[in-house]
Amino acid sequence: MSDSAILEFIQQIINGLTLGSIYALIAIGYTMVYGIIGMINFAHGEIYMIGAYVGLLVITALGLFGVESIPLILLATLAISILVTSSYGWTVERLAYRPLRGSPRLVPLISAIGVSIFLQNYVQLGQGARDVSMQPVLSGGWRFGPEDGFQVYLSYMQVLIAVVTVAFMAGLTLFIGRSRMGRACRACSQDRAMANLLGIDTDRVIALTFIMGAALAAVAGVLVSMYYGLVNPFIGFLAGLKAFTAAVLGGIGSIPGAMLGGVVLGLAESFASAYLQTEYKDVVAFGLLILVLLVRPTGLMGRPDVEKV
Amino acid sequence: MSLELAKTPVAQTPPLLEVQHLSMRFGGLLAVDTVHFEVRPSQIFAIIGPNGAGKTTVFNCVGGFYRPTTGTVALNGQPLHGLASHHIAQRGLVRTFQNVRLFKTMTVVENLLISQHTQLETRLFPGLFKTPKYRRAEAEALDRAVFWLEKVGLLAVANREAGNLAYGQQRRLEIARCMITQPKVLMLDEPAAGLNPQETRDLDRLINELRAEHGVAVLLIEHDMSLVMGISDEILVMEYGRPIATGTPAEIRSNPKVIKAYLGEE
Numbered sequence: 001m002s003d004s005a006i007l008e009f010i011q012q013i014i015n016g017l018t019l020g021s022i023y024a025l026i027a028i029g030y031t032m033v034y035g036i037i038g039m040i041n042f043a044h045g046e047i048y049m050i051g052a053y054v055g056l057l058v059i060t061a062l063g064l065f066g067v068e069s070i071p072l073i074l075l076a077t078l079a080i081s082i083l084v085t086s087s088y089g090w091t092v093e094r095l096a097y098r099p100l101r102g103s104p105r106l107v108p109l110i111s112a113i114g115v116s117i118f119l120q121n122y123v124q125l126g127q128g129a130r131d132v133s134m135q136p137v138l139s140g141g142w143r144f145g146p147e148d149g150f151q152v153y154l155s156y157m158q159v160l161i162a163v164v165t166v167a168f169m170a171g172l173t174l175f176i177g178r179s180r181m182g183r184a185c186r187a188c189s190q191d192r193a194m195a196n197l198l199g200i201d202t203d204r205v206i207a208l209t210f211i212m213g214a215a216l217a218a219v220a221g222v223l224v225s226m227y228y229g230l231v232n233p234f235i236g237f238l239a240g241l242k243a244f245t246a247a248v249l250g251g252i253g254s255i256p257g258a259m260l261g262g263v264v265l266g267l268a269e270s271f272a273s274a275y276l277q278t279e280y281k282d283v284v285a286f287g288l289l290i291l292v293l294l295v296r297p298t299g300l301m302g303r304p305d306v307e308k309v
Numbered sequence: 310m311s312l313e314l315a316k317t318p319v320a321q322t323p324p325l326l327e328v329q330h331l332s333m334r335f336g337g338l339l340a341v342d343t344v345h346f347e348v349r350p351s352q353i354f355a356i357i358g359p360n361g362a363g364k365t366t367v368f369n370c371v372g373g374f375y376r377p378t379t380g381t382v383a384l385n386g387q388p389l390h391g392l393a394s395h396h397i398a399q400r401g402l403v404r405t406f407q408n409v410r411l412f413k414t415m416t417v418v419e420n421l422l423i424s425q426h427t428q429l430e431t432r433l434f435p436g437l438f439k440t441p442k443y444r445r446a447e448a449e450a451l452d453r454a455v456f457w458l459e460k461v462g463l464l465a466v467a468n469r470e471a472g473n474l475a476y477g478q479q480r481r482l483e484i485a486r487c488m489i490t491q492p493k494v495l496m497l498d499e500p501a502a503g504l505n506p507q508e509t510r511d512l513d514r515l516i517n518e519l520r521a522e523h524g525v526a527v528l529l530i531e532h533d534m535s536l537v538m539g540i541s542d543e544i545l546v547m548e549y550g551r552p553i554a555t556g557t558p559a560e561i562r563s564n565p566k567v568i569k570a571y572l573g574e575e
Binding site: 180183184186187190191193194195196197198199200201202 | 372374393394395397398399403404406410412413414415419422423424426447486487490
């Protein structure tokens with residue numbers, strides 16, 4: 001392999017990891033909700049879209065006030081977007097899913113699709129159906145490689161995405177693994193009825209799951225709006241579908257699985273657009289899903305279904 | 310002389326758990342038909358009967374898992390029906406199931422910490438910043454877990470995954486997990502199922518210890534007659550959803566209706 005080919009390969013890994021981080025953040029929301037109530041929250045992509053909108057609005061507003069410090073913009077935007085988006089997540093669970101608890105599996109699924117359509121139209125009404133854009137907050141980056149050949153470009157934004165994603169995932173892992181509420185979450189995902197009989201308020205745990213999933217989707221939304229500087233009310237659909245694919249790929253119900261699935265999917269898409277054609281990236285992404293489901297139906301890190309009595 | 314004095318001391322203690330007129334209908338099947346019973350503090354009360362007699366249905370109604378068609382369940386005079394499962398547990402009534410239902414991929418000690426969840430502070434702020442109060446509570450929870458692990462002989466395997474324990478160990482862990490919530494009534498659904506004779510004898514000793522040292526009342530469903538007859542203070546026999554006899558083990562053993570239900574007509 002020539003030097004240029006190696007550098008191109010490295011570039012695709014960088015792009016893939018960036019994309020994969022975003023997928024992974026959204027995928028965690030799918031996987032946690034599935035892990036606890038066994039339902040696919042099809043409105044999750046829209047929750048991410050709302051997170052991106054809030055992010056963009058806050059950044060624009062901060063710009064109007066003349067705030068220029070990048071760390072300050074990042075922290076304020078993340079905080080506000082997480083707050084707003086997770087209250088959406090909580091509200092959706094409270095109004096559209098909790099009243100349907102105990103009904104057949106298909107019922108909350110249909111409710112979720114309804115919520116998804118509702119949120120898309122709600123944002124269109126409030127913010128318009130067109131793209132909303134803004135000036136990039138953080139531009140520039142590093143170039144590596146020969147002056148005359150292929151140069152690897154690593155933007156500051158890509159580094160920021162990776163750092164923020166890793167920080168939030170580490171936080172989530174610690175929370176789930178070490179805290180009491182995290183312990184309650186794990187117990188509920190194994191046997192919700194038993195956890196309830198031992199005195200755990202499972203409705204609270206479920207609400208918390210939606211809040212945490214929405215918070216991570218908000219992080220993804222903020223990062224995406226900073227990266228592309230562009231949002232519209234429909235970005236939730238494809239991103240949600242991809243993140244759902246990532247969650248299934250990694251083994252739905254498993255948090256590390258969702259992280260891995262997101263990264264694998266991001267890398268696959270990035271390589272497909274570089275070495276095949278850009279149009280093939282979705283084909284490869286969903287083809288990969290079908291392949292994994294055929295070979296390993298429980299996903300990369302999923303456990304085989306334990307028989308529940 | 311007042312009537313009160315004529316009663317035996319046991320009868321004088323007010324019932325801890327009171328089940329009245331309990332019936333449960335599933336469509337056309339009357340699974341439980343007007344069952345009454347009372348469990349007094351520190352009493353070991355067993356429900357026995359052939360398969361399909363409705364014993365587990367009674368359990369599910371008492372524990373709030375099913376909503377009974379008619380009848381009331383009261384703990385310490387307070388009605389339990391209509392309460393959410395976690396509130397029933399917080400009032401002091403916990404249960405095990407016929408099949409072991411541990412959190413299998415969590416460690417043994419985590420299984421015991423989970424059931425102390427409600428006694429522990431779970432608000433976000435103290436948890437996030439690990440305040441001294443939070444740490445102290447967590448340490449106390451761990452102490453209680455260690456106490457119960459020692460009690461049921463599982464201290465050596467405290468950090469193993471619960472699903473990897475031997476069956477008898479899993480059964481004991483389930484009991485410890487219930488007892489750590491400091492219940493008033495412990496409901497055990499066939500605790501001896503699948504145990505070998507030695508393990509059954511250990512279980513017998515453990516249940517007696519729980520009653521003697523922790524004052525818990527035990528409501529028991531069991532097929533193992535040697536266990537039931539050995540430890541129960543009072544037995545309720547059911548057949549086809551109906552109660553057919555109540556009494557001490559000696560009375561039950563000689564009751565013709567019970568003999569008929571178990572052995573058929575002569």
